[in-house]
Amino acid sequence: MKPRWKLNSNLPPWMDSLNLPFNIKPPTSQYPFPATSTHADLTSLLSLCGTNRNLTLGSSIHARIIKQPPSFHFYASKRNALFVWNSLLSMYSKCGQLCNAVKVFDHMPVRDTVSWNTMISGFFRNQDFDPGFKFFKQMRVCCGFDKATLTTMLSACDGMRLGLGLGFSSSVTQMIHCLVFVGGFEGETTVGNALITSYFKCDCFSQGRKVFDEMIERNVVTWTAVISGLAQNEFYEDSLRLFAQMRCGDVSPNVLTYLSALMACSGLQALRDGLKIHGLLWKLGMQSDLCIESALMDLYSKCGSLDAAWQIFESAEELDGVSLTVILVAFAQNGFEDEAIQIFTKMVALGMEVDANMVSAVLGVFGVGTSLALGKQIHSLIIKNNFSENPFVGNGLVNMYSKCGDLSDSLRVFYHMTQKNSVSWNSIIAAFARHGDGFKALQFYEEMRVEGTAPTDVTFLSLLHACSHAGLVEKGMELLESMTRDHSIIPRSEHYACVVDMFGRAGHLNEAKKFIEGLPEDSGVLVWQALLGACSIHGDSEMGKYAADKLFSAAPDSPAPYVLMANIYSIEGKWKERASSIKRMKDMGVAKEVGISWIEIEKKVNSFVVGDKLHPQADIIFWVLSGLLKHLKDEGYVPDKKCILFYLEQDKED
Secondary structure, three states, X not given: OOOOOEOOOOOOHHHHOOEOOOOOOOOOOOOOOOOOOOHHHHHHHHHHHHHOOXXXXXXXXXXXXXXXXXXXXXXXXXXXXXHHHHHHHHHHHHOOOHXXXXXXXXXXXXXXXXXXHHHHHHHHHOOOHHHHHHHHHHHHHHOOOOHHHHHHHHHXXXXXXXXXXXXXXHHHHHHHHHHHHHOOOOOOHHHHHHHHHHHHHOOOHHHHHHHHHHOOOOOHHHHHHHHHHHHHOOOHHHHHHHHHHHHOOOOOOOHHHHHHHHHHHHHHOOHHHHHHHHHHHHHHOOOOOHHHHHHHHHHHHHOOOHHHHHXXXXXXXXXXXXXXXXXXXXXXXXXXXXXXXXXXXXXXXXXXXXXXXXXXXXXXXXXXXXXXXXXXXXXXXXXXXXXXXXXXHHHHHHHHXXXXXXXXXXXXXXXXXXXXXXXXXXXXXXXXXXXXXXXXXXXXXHHHHHOXXXXXXXXXXXXXXXXXXXXXXXXXXXXHHHHHHHHOOOOOHXXXXXXXXXXXXXXXXXXXXXXXXXXXXXXXHHHHHHHHHHHHHHOOHHHHHHHHHHXXXXXXXXXXXXXXXXXXXXXXXXXXXXXXXXXXXXXXOOOOOOOOEEEEEOXXXXXXXXXXXXXXXXXXXXXXXXXXXXXXXXXXXXXXXXXXXXXXXXXXXX
């Protein structure tokens, strides 16, 4: 039989009868508080123990309370004793010791709403929803509930959303909203704020906005909750409109409000509005806040103002993982992949702490021209820092290996991932589609469905791309129909362009044209470019001219229609028409995009363009190529004269 510590017999009768079921030894060292400690001292100590999760000291204080000598006087008041017991409840629940918290609660001779709220909050914090709801039901019967109970329940809805699903979370929020009216708390601002936050987190936007509109008193938390909720759910225009309305009123925005407004500007790429907010932040002296600086960098980078983002980054007095990740993504999104990799490698070389988000960001910049050796070094860094279990990092590795040409390692990383989401499946499907193995991509799609992962629009984009290169026209059309019919996904112009490319590669140019004409809205540049590319493959100048005229109208600055039409005319031997197309391109001032080839030798990526003599070994390379060309001609090789660059060089010589 385990010993039980009993309270001193000289204490009041209602405390003397308390027999706590704890096997706790009193501290062997000096007592953690002096002999004249009051209930305020004990509650402060227990609060610190809970905040710091110091269970050892907290349980020692509990043991000291149980073995309290008669000289201690704070038990004289039930109210003071209740403060101490509630602090014990809070300490145990924050330390994750809910069993001990329940034991303290069960043996408390008197409880108030704070006691019940502490228990409910503890269970919800640890995502033990069933006992949390049971305590809430018992509380309603025993002593009713207060506004703190309602806000505690509402704050737990975010955990319910992650653990039990969005529908359950929204149902609980609506139930608590009913209790708000039953208890007469509809006028409480804190309760209204909690309702707004909970509704937005469970995607009930109209209800959250309705609560806001019906509130009589609104503080800065109220306004920020709605502005933030709208921005986080991509209602950017509504968020900025409400922010402007707030500034016209009596409530002044705080840092969180400005952060939400900047998020809305980033989503809309509204540089002008962002500049205004930046000016306000300078005026208020908030521009140096670490979170504000990161938000401003994100805004400027998404608006294409990389110089402004870099200026903030360089002038920052302090940097954290968020700001470093933002600047990495900024370089990557604006086409400065090499610079993003250089920043990351310099950070590692300087011994700066690297987190999973930063690694995921730098993996996203890898492409066909990036060093596979460097990617493998980053993979080693990931293993060393135990980032392998992070799904975002895993997805980045799958993409990195496949884009760098190593499909086997891409597949190996995918199979070793313990957590796979839709992005993981999309990445491996895209990897096989990228490498021309359409059948394997379709096989992974079937496995994805068996696993119960819902496909996204990106999934179908990769599948249509795979069907196009594998010549699976019927399967591709079946997938296109399945998007809307089975998954309620509306195809984008990229999907339609893949279908046109699929018809074109199979030689069904008339079917491709009919498909475009049957689309419900303006097809866009990609669709006509896909049709023109198919005409270039098959040498159909009549259909090509039709597609080129459409492309001229949609994108007059694009070199694609001029170059592709010149190639088509070259195939058919129509040299005058080819020359006319080239002349028109020159007259319009449109330059052809230069193609680049890469090869990695001894951990160094070498890039080349046509006629490039800037490489340090250019003389040797051209000498070897001329020798190879001579051998090819001796074997009967005839140059393909549809290559437009060959004739452009001839025109220059003429």
